[in-house]
Amino acid sequence: MADEPLVLGIETSCDETGVGIVRGTTLLADAVASSVDEHARFGGVVPEVASRAHLEAMVPTVDRALKEAGVSAKDLDGIAVTAGPGLAGALLVGVSAAKAYAYALGKPLYGVNHLASHICVDQLEHGALPEPTMALLVSGGHSSLLLSTDITSDVRPLGATIDDAAGEAFDKIARVLNLGFPGGPVIDRYAREGDPSAIAFPRGLTGPRDPAYDFSFSGLKTSVARWIEAKRAAGEEVPVRDVAASFQEAVVDVLTRKAVRACKDEGVGHLMIGGGVAANSRLRALAQERCERAGIRLRVPRPKLCTDNGAMVAALGAEMVARGRAASSWDLSADSSLPVTEPHVPGHDHVHEVSKENLYS
Amino acid sequence: MLLLALDTATPAVTVALHDGTDVIASSSQVDARRHGELLLPAVDRVLAEAGLKLNAVTGVVVGIGPGPYTGLRVGLMTADTFGLALGVPVHGLCTLDGLAYAADIGQGPFVVATDARRKEVYWARYADSRTRLTDPAVDRPADIADQVAGLPAVGAGALLYPDTFPQAHEPEHVSAAALASLAAEKLAAGEELPAPRPLYLRRPDAQVPKNYKVVTPK
Ligand SMILES: [Zn+2]
Numbered sequence: 001m002a003d004e005p006l007v008l009g010i011e012t013s014c015d016e017t018g019v020g021i022v023r024g025t026t027l028l029a030d031a032v033a034s035s036v037d038e039h040a041r042f043g044g045v046v047p048e049v050a051s052r053a054h055l056e057a058m059v060p061t062v063d064r065a066l067k068e069a070g071v072s073a074k075d076l077d078g079i080a081v082t083a084g085p086g087l088a089g090a091l092l093v094g095v096s097a098a099k100a101y102a103y104a105l106g107k108p109l110y111g112v113n114h115l116a117s118h119i120c121v122d123q124l125e126h127g128a129l130p131e132p133t134m135a136l137l138v139s140g141g142h143s144s145l146l147l148s149t150d151i152t153s154d155v156r157p158l159g160a161t162i163d164d165a166a167g168e169a170f171d172k173i174a175r176v177l178n179l180g181f182p183g184g185p186v187i188d189r190y191a192r193e194g195d196p197s198a199i200a201f202p203r204g205l206t207g208p209r210d211p212a213y214d215f216s217f218s219g220l221k222t223s224v225a226r227w228i229e230a231k232r233a234a235g236e237e238v239p240v241r242d243v244a245a246s247f248q249e250a251v252v253d254v255l256t257r258k259a260v261r262a263c264k265d266e267g268v269g270h271l272m273i274g275g276g277v278a279a280n281s282r283l284r285a286l287a288q289e290r291c292e293r294a295g296i297r298l299r300v301p302r303p304k305l306c307t308d309n310g311a312m313v314a315a316l317g318a319e320m321v322a323r324g325r326a327a328s329s330w331d332l333s334a335d336s337s338l339p340v341t342e343p344h345v346p347g348h349d350h351v352h353e354v355s356k357e358n359l360y361s
Numbered sequence: 362m363l364l365l366a367l368d369t370a371t372p373a374v375t376v377a378l379h380d381g382t383d384v385i386a387s388s389s390q391v392d393a394r395r396h397g398e399l400l401l402p403a404v405d406r407v408l409a410e411a412g413l414k415l416n417a418v419t420g421v422v423v424g425i426g427p428g429p430y431t432g433l434r435v436g437l438m439t440a441d442t443f444g445l446a447l448g449v450p451v452h453g454l455c456t457l458d459g460l461a462y463a464a465d466i467g468q469g470p471f472v473v474a475t476d477a478r479r480k481e482v483y484w485a486r487y488a489d490s491r492t493r494l495t496d497p498a499v500d501r502p503a504d505i506a507d508q509v510a511g512l513p514a515v516g517a518g519a520l521l522y523p524d525t526f527p528q529a530h531e532p533e534h535v536s537a538a539a540l541a542s543l544a545a546e547k548l549a550a551g552e553e554l555p556a557p558r559p560l561y562l563r564r565p566d567a568q569v570p571k572n573y574k575v576v577t578p579k
Binding site: 051063089093096097099101104 | 398399400402415416430431435437438440443446447559561566
């Protein structure tokens with residue numbers, strides 16, 4: 001095990017400053033500083049607030065991760081960083097830190113893809129990823145169905161949300177129900193005491209002519225909000241538990257149905273679920289049930305590894321080192337729209353065009 | 362003593378090495394959109410030119426702005442991280458002070474003004490090239506016309522608004538060489554330099570992009 005690559009990973013694509021350290025597929029440290037409270041009064045993540053917080057939190061978080069892992073920076077085999085996709089200004093803080101750190105320590109730098117990292121983190125929980133692996137990534141920022149035959153070089157997008165991310169729908173419905181923030185855990189809790197079949201909410205994009213692997217949660221969200229408002233307008237009490245359970249069922253039904261179908265269509269025997277919504281107990285249970293029935297092995301990491309963190313970046317970085325992938329060059333840039341098909345940003349034979357949007361406001 | 366100085370608070374990505382006596386290598390590139398890409402290669406180039414490695418550096422000096430934030434943070438994050446990795450002190454210096462030091466304007470008073478975008482300038486008044494009289498501020502040129510009237514001025518902010526700054530001249534941007542020399546002078550005199558924390562001078566724009574992570578108030 002000692003000869004497996006020791007890698008430090010930095011993640012700053014949204015409001016979490018994450019620094020993780022792994023040795024191969026073993027998690028050694030996972031330090032996260034979040035600026036979520038600073039954004040709450042704005043009703044969403046304010047990019048400039050996130051960027052300022054990343055700058056302040058970075059050095060202490062790196063320190064904390066090194067202490068937690070009990071390793072010395074000079075023993076690292078590489079520094080990995082989220083190069084994209086994400087908020088441009090926020091990404092740039094992490095990329096600047098990673099480059100300076102790698103350069104000062106004389107270690108190779110690996111700019112990696114945030115989405116591929118969400119998949120690769122499962123190696124820290126369940127060992128090497130099977131090849132191929134189907135991955136369902138669901139969070140407040142993304143909802144995608146991805147197929148990977150090699151997480152360092154081949155990630156194919158099969159489908160994605162055409163409007164809201166799944167996590168956004170949970171937050172918005174929790175807000176309509178006055179359940180507070182964050183929406184995911186509280187809806188999950190109420191839903192446990194409700195009847196998931198009490199109200200027939202729509203399943204977006206499940207018609208015979210709809211794209212098989214794309215998602216849509218905007219219509220569901222509107223439909224739930226309307227249903228609640230109608231109850232209130234009629235002076236009736238809103239059955240919060242039944243609404244939570246029925247809404248949640250509509251979301252996880254579509255997610256798991258499409259994920260299992262993708263596995264069957266592509267002949268893939270493993271389904272990985274990642275992202276913050278992967279913590280949802282009903283999603284886990286229904287996925288387990290449907291995967292078992294279909295003969296598919298389900299892999300879901302513990303919740304802390306599902307949300308944005310540095311360990312997932314380190315996990316993918318370690319895999320890059322292990323597979324001898326080319327390091328990034330010192331002019332690596334943050335790319336807010338890095339395509340999911342590029343698991344990492346290698347040095348010069350393959351320079352990625354920077355997205356200029358929003359980079360310098 | 363070997364000081365590494367860098368500044369990304371203006372459109373210039375500028376790096377210099379100072380050995381306590383002189384600037385021994387420097388690089389300045391003007392490209393407001395590529396601070397993140399240009400800075401590390403510039404550090405590498407400057408060190409190679411001096412025939413030195415980063416671990417020979419005994420202190421880091423960084424321009425703390427004011428300047429457009431996204432670029433400004435590239436220099437600060439890089440300096441902070443070098444400090445962490447090398448275990449050397451990281452000093453801040455006001456970017457406008459670097460410009461004043463390089464201004465070569467003789468006796469003052471004079472004004473330094475850089476481009477703050479959105480039709481505003483970052484500016485301060487100086488008694489001479491080493492003595493700042495006012496805190497750095499961000500204003501519309503027309504609103505400070507009275508305060509800068511009749512004074513010579515340097516910096517891109519002055520050159521951009523000739524109505525307010527009729528006596529504007531070079532240098533346009535800060536150079537890390539000037540920053541390094543000023544820092545070396547101050548350190549030799551036993552002066553304490555500011556902490557490497559950014560001078561933003563404006564509150565963040567509280568605009569939440571569409572289709573991004575939603576955070577509902579608690
Ligand atoms: Zn994420």
